[in-house]
Amino acid sequence: MHFLPVLSLLAATIGLTTAQYTVYQPHQQVIFGNVNSTQSLTGTAAAALYTGAAAYDPTVLQAPPPPVPPVPTNQFIQLYSGGMNGLSAPVKGNFAGFSIEMSVAAHVLGKNSSLLQVSFLNLMANIKDRVGSVQVRIGGNTQETAQLVPYLPNGTIISKGVANNPIGTPPLVFTPDLLYLMNNISSLTNTRWYLGVPFFNTTPFDDTIIVQGQQILGSNLLAFQAGNEPDLYAKPPRTNRPLGYGPLNYMSDIGMLVNQINQNNWITQKNNLLVIPSISATVWTPEDVWNTGIVGSVSNSLYALAVERYPNDNCGARLGLGVTINPQDIFASYLTHNASVNLVAPYVNSSQFAMANNKPFLMFETNTASCSGFPGLSDSFGAALWALDWSFMMAYQNFTAALFHVGGQGAYYNPFTPPPTNQSTFRQWTVGPIYYSTLAMAEALGPSNASRVLDLTQNLLTPIYVVYENGTPTKLALFNFVTDPSGANDYTVTFAVGGGTTGQPGATPSSVQVKYLTASSVSSTGNFSWAGQTFGNNFESDGRLQGTSNIQTVNCNTQANTCSIKVSAPSFALVFLTTASLQDVSTSTLTFPTTVTTARNTVYINPSVLANSNGDYGFQNKKGTTSIGSSSDARSLRQALSGSIALISIVAIVFTFLNRLPS
Missing domain, CATH: 2.60.40.1180 (Golgi alpha-mannosidase II)
Incomplete structure (x- = not known):
């Protein structure tokens, strides 16, 4: 695993002034290291016999046959x-960003605010260099019960408890150092963040993350999601709201949250703060929400309107829920322009509604399929083409951003995947096809923020x-x-x-x-x-x-x-x-070179850490889901974090910065 040292010398190396670069409390010095390893998974085992993590599944599908007759020459x-007539509204260059499930944030971003994942910094820097900034959301279903605590043992910044609900969503606790970690990443890559307010308990809402988020992230904070797929709250077995919970109930919850925010003097920025309603659009339609009058009633508090959408789900195969879908049978459906045309159709009215209300319209979470995606499909070149067409189509229909979801080792669809931290034979990151799509999209829109599609x-x-x-x-x-x-x-x-x-x-x-x-x-x-x-x-x-x-x-x-x-x-x-x-x-x-190693493998993370969320299998093959039956299902883990993270013994620190040639 590669980590970045954030030292004063670093600021001098890349030409940042003291005001531009700060190493935030509580860590005064930032160091990084690498678990030294020399081997990698080759994928030589037959796909049918493969039992490893989904992120490295060797399954390869058959490409659909060429059309008869051929495409027009x-x-x-x-x-x-x-x-030209029909051009979209202006679209920002950072349109295509990322949504990272909160439970895996430490694995993707870094161990703490002093140990930053170098590869993640490079991936963000690639996009920042092309368009100026990157949009990243830390959240998902695991944010809904997340609790901000002052301290966790052994310097841990995120810990998952034992699930005590029928869908297997583990309670999540995290420390302010996660926010400091995010802010240090912003100092290097101009990454801007979305967070989420825990929405399971409304009496009162836990607004600590708003207070701490504003204080620590400052201008690097974009907004807070208020409810993740609330249209599924009352759908069994999720049921964190009474049966019959509907758009008017959600409107009432938002009203209570806004009132609480307005009465909290520690929340300094109260306007343009919230992202709503982030529905999956499988139970409620967006119009069901807009027709309540919610936008007009809390307009000053709203940063953006948002939805979440996956074209399919793999919950049948991964979780034993519903019909099992053979990815080969649906592969061709991704490889046509109609895939994006049909997927965007339910949101055309909503994008116009958002513009009429002077609010951005976000695709807050998307990817090839929920419950981790499909083997051989979600990690294919076809997925890269689909994601690009889907991104252009959303931009054309006046979405203002699209965030592609990142799960853990158990997901097929990841734009990027860190190596498993408890296996020293894995030493490098895996960059998936969806990341290529986001990079190409950044270059297509460019840094002017005036592109129209x-x-x-x-x-x-x-x-x-x-x-x-x-x-x-x-x-x-x-x-x-x-x-x-x-x-x-x-x-x-x-x-x-x-x-x-x-x-x-x-x-x-x-x-x-x-x-x-x-x-x-x-x-x-x-x-x-x-x-x-x-x-x-x-x-x-x-x-x-x-x-x-x-x-x-x-x-x-x-x-x-x-x-x-x-x-x-x-x-x-x-x-x-x-x-x-x-x-x-x-x-x-x-960019940030990965040239630092430790003398011996000293990092230990219990395998349960790798039991990640949003449809991801952990190494214990625990099952559960948070959005059953939906095309935006998201499954979380049940395994408790029973081990602690051993400290890294840094023997030598060597670092330099390299200028990458123009690409």
């Missing part, structure tokens, strides 16, 4: 100077979007969902800016630059490449892109005022239509 796109799709297997900034088309996003090594389903997009019969002068550039996201098949679960660079396969990443960047230059036909871009089957192509749009996301990045 040539597609023409006419663009206009000054803008338009869906120009002509064929469901080959979605096309254009991005405008301040009236100028700056990028094209071109998809090919088909796997066909013969080349018969490769296609070419020819575009023109102005000219022809548009009544505008021709403005097609003389050349464009193209970055490709590639793999050999939509079913590939490794060997992904973004512009020729990669994060490697399982246990091979420290969060930095490796290899030489390969940005292709395409010369355009200036006489015909056209430009043609080839899109192979399968791939995603991001076409930079202006030099500035590429330069904006190509500055050099300061």
Whole structure:
């Protein structure tokens, strides 16, 4: 495990002033170390016999057969100077962020505020460097019973107790040092955070996290979620509210919370504070909530409106609940533009409602499937293409952010997964396909925060979007969902800016630059490449892109005022239509090298720590769920944390900063 030392020398190294960088109480000195290890899981066992953690499951599906007839070989796109009808509202570059289940936060972020996960810092820095900041939510079902306590033994910052409820959600306790840890990460990567108010007990609400969150995180704090999937509160076996709990009851709860906040003098910022209603939209519709008048009644207290959505669930297979879904049977349903069109349809009215009320509209938690995702699907290249299309579609339909969920070792869908901390043979992080999607999305939107998206799709297997900034088309996003090594389903997009019969002068550039996201098949679960660079396969990443960047230059036909871009089957192509749009996301990045090791393996974490939430299997194969029967099910762990974390013996500290070449 790699950790970052946050010392005054670090601030000097990266050019931060004393005011910009602070090591927060209670830790005065920050050190880091690595559990020295030399082996990694190879995945050589047959998938059918695999019994290890889901995050490294070797299952590979069959790619859907190529369509008959093939996709149209040539597609023409006419663009206009000054803008086009139907463009979205402006979208920020940090649109695609992450939702981290609270129970696994210490494993992902760092052991405490002095021991930061270097690989996580690099992953956040990649996005920050391209668009300026990153949005991350720490929460989920485990936040609903989380209790902030002053101190835990042995420097532990998060501890799970024994579940005493029918769905297996463990009570969670955490210390203020989790918040200090988050703030130190922000100092290095400009990460901005969402937290959640515990919502199981309303008499009164425990608002300690609001007080401490504001004091410790300051401007790095975005808002607090008030209720996680409240439409499922009364659905057995969750039942943390009486049967019949509905939107009006939720409105009453929010009213009580707002009144309590207003009466608490320790809460300094009372306006623009809460995110509601974060429903799964499987029991209540968003309109059911809006029609209560809740938004108007507490408008000043609201930061944003939000929903959560997964297209499918794997609860039948993982938890023995309901019908078991064979991922092979549904794989093709992810590999079409209709997947995103149909998924966003229930929220089109709500996004307009949010804009009318001057509130952001967030997809607060999403991924390929709840209850941990599907083996061979959620960790495939097809999932990367799906997540990108889904992100563009949400941006086009005026969502303002989308947060992709991160579980633990038991999840197939993780954008990134730290190595198991109790197994010294695992030494590196695993970066999944969804992270590639968020990185590509950041580059597509760029740092201007003025990007507007338009869906120009002509064929469901080959979605096309254009991005405008301040009236100028700056990028094209071109998809090919088909796997066909013969080349018969490769296609070419020819575009023109102005000219022809548009009544505008021709403005097609003389050349464009193209970055490709590639793999050999939509079913590939490794060997992904973004512009020729990669994060490697399982246990091979420290969060930095490796290899030489390969940005292709395409010369355009200036006489015909056209430009043609080839899109192979399968791939995603991001076409930079202006030099500035590429330069904006190509500055050099300061990253955090993982060169520090300990002399011997001194870190011990009980296996129950790895029994993580949101549908994740722990090493004890404990079962439970917090959202049964929903397409946004989230399962938490039942195993108690019975062991303590041994202290790390640091023998030598060596660290430097490296400038990464522009990518």
